[in-house]
Amino acid sequence: MNGSARTPAIHTSERGGPSFPEVVRIHLRILVREFPVAWIALAGLGLILLILSLRVWLGADALGEVMLETQITFTALASIVFLFALLWPDAVWRNLPPGGREALDVLPVARRTHRLGRLLAGAVLPLLTYLAVALVAATLHLTLPALQDASGPWGGGGTGPLFTGLSGWLTVLGGLAATYLIGSFLALRLGRVLLPFLLFWGIATALHFLFMSLGSVVGTEIIRIGLFEGAWSPGRVLVTAMVFDDGATLLPSWAWAVGLLGLVWWEADRRE
Amino acid sequence: MLPDPTRPPDTPPALHLEDVVKRYPSVVALSGVSFEVPPGSVTLLAGPNGAGKTTLLRILLDLASRQSGRVQVFDLDPVDAQVPVRAATGFLPEELDFPFPMLRVREVLDFQSRFRPTWDPEYAETLATELELPRNQRWRELSKGQRRRVQITAALAHRPPLLLLDEPTDGLDPVGRERVLSLLATHLAETGATALYCTHVVAEAQGLADRLVVLKRGQVRVAESVDTLRRTLFRIEFRGGEAPPTPPGGDPTPAGTGPSPAATDPTPSAAEPTLQRTDRTPSLIRREGSQMGSERWVLRGSEEAIRGWATDTGLDLLSLDTLTPAEAVLAYLSPNAPATGDPR
Amino acid sequence: MTLSYGPLRVNPSDPRPLYVQIVDEVRRAVSCGLLPPGDSLPSVRELAGALRINPNTVLQAYRELEREGVVEVRRGQGTFVAPGVRSSEVSREVARELAHRCLREAARAGLSPDAFMEALHEALPPTPDPAPAPNPDSDDAS
Structure with missing residues (x-):
């Protein structure tokens, strides 16, 4: 008691923290506790999609009716899944704004490992929504091959090349990953997602109109190709890869995802 | 500090700071701070608000960068050894925030324990009882004092060899203050931990101190043993x-x-x-x-x-x-x- | 603010160092028989916790008391009042300490030791029976 028990353990090398997969698991659990509504909503979406696929599978409706229904559903789903992937990081990092991550940073996990761990745990929910939608798409393609032949979800009433073949699936996944990563980067760096995102597109659109009104063809084209419609443009990759995919977006979408991953990797170790 | 016969004489200091400089864009927080904290000692880091105490603690955990100077925590530079330094440290932050306010107190402690291999569930339970933690209440419903007591439990329950305490009695009522100080003394006796105790309320903690470091405007006024x-x-x-x-x-x-x-x-x-x-x-x-x-x-x-x-x-x-x-x-x-x- | 553990009282704002206060208090408790020889002292952990002081300070006090022969440390068991301790000797030590403190206070008031002693004699309660001063050790014998 007096002195003999008082031997300070200073061999810090024996002390460590959890591994990366363990960090991801911990944060996944926390995210479930934090946002129960989001996970319930995902389950609800999954249920709706399941019912939809079952109806198609069982041929309960006439073909035309299904076409109309899927067109509306898919257009909406495509937008929602991407919008969700973009804005979800805002929720993931809401209480961990820049300068307010001390509670994580004092835990025995390297700064980068910890942030990327939470980022990866946060990716599970968008990934599950992607899988849910992809599952319906697969069902549709199997039962109604005619859907693919239509010109696309916006025009002809089909799903277009969406989710057709490995390329179709991977393009969407790459675009989704890039979208989630840009959202995460904005959340990590600026603490908010929507405002800077809208600001960027607002300025881009304003510039676009400015060049158009000035009659500057070169300026207009640079912005149109570079930002909105080019195969490598963020507009194509981030927002509409799912909708407009024509095979040419596969490589750009993954290139964007990898590039953004690098950006997030670098950002995740920034001291505040 | 007492010369402890069980400790080899060449034991390195628990904390070593040498000419540490930290400048923010508009203010110099630390201008050449140097002092040492011997292992097993309790050092009171005193100074008025804004003296640089919190900045100093943040640098020790690599939460903040430094412009120059040498920092060693148990012979390790916290910049190179984030994980071992943090694993060895029980940190009591100045703020009473927790990023997941919907968690219940027991979940908050569970969250902490998953990051700490040395977490002692029995000791955590003892501390929680001693500090009367409302285990089933959510963090966002807790009072300031209750939050502080949860933080104290989390900082001590893994029996770290180093305690970095930033105004530990902040937010506590007089009875709570006494209880926490008594708990700290008991904890120190049991673990032999080294502590750096930051406060601008020196009187209540002076019984715990065997060293004093007085910091003012980012400068060390005195760093000396109480003896x-x-x-x-x-x-x-x-x-x-x-x-x-x-x-x-x-x-x-x-x-x-x-x-x-x-x-x-x-x-x-x-x-x-x-x-x-x-x-x-x-x-x-x-x-x-x-x-x-x-x-x-x-x-x-x-x-x-x-x-x-x-x-x-x-x-x-x-x-x-x-x-x-x-x-x-x-x-x-x-x-x-x-x-x-x-x-x- | 005074902090106490049983009969042991310390005050962090007292000018005496805390370990000296603990030494004095243990001596006092031994001297007046509250801590008879062989009794155990509180553990370092207990005393530090109750007094809210650094455990090193308690350890320092106990080592000092051990050096003086007032207590003995038994490995793994704790600290005990030395069985052979003579409370009369401890009493004398307590008295000496008290005298020093009184004289310091007197000096601060500008009193010479003689003036202080005179006042002390005057303050003594009148002794109706001029019996010889009782030997403190006689209590133990009876």
């Missing part, structure tokens, strides 16, 4: 005369200015032990007051030297007393106290 201060810091009271005596070691307050820049960085002579240096020449730390014909000064120097100086000056010495740690802090925080760059 040494007891032997070298005295308050004298003497009958004031018409002409005030010349203070020993010169007057540190030339015409109302602060300590001169030259005085902030004296070159300490390595060959000269601190005690001997202060022994020989007492110096004025603070003029406390001059009322009703009596003057009170705080002097640094051995009792013998001060008495000798008083006799030489012909001072009518009324009393000579030691200072409590809290009084010593106050003396060194006075506007005219000399700054020291002496790392000892």
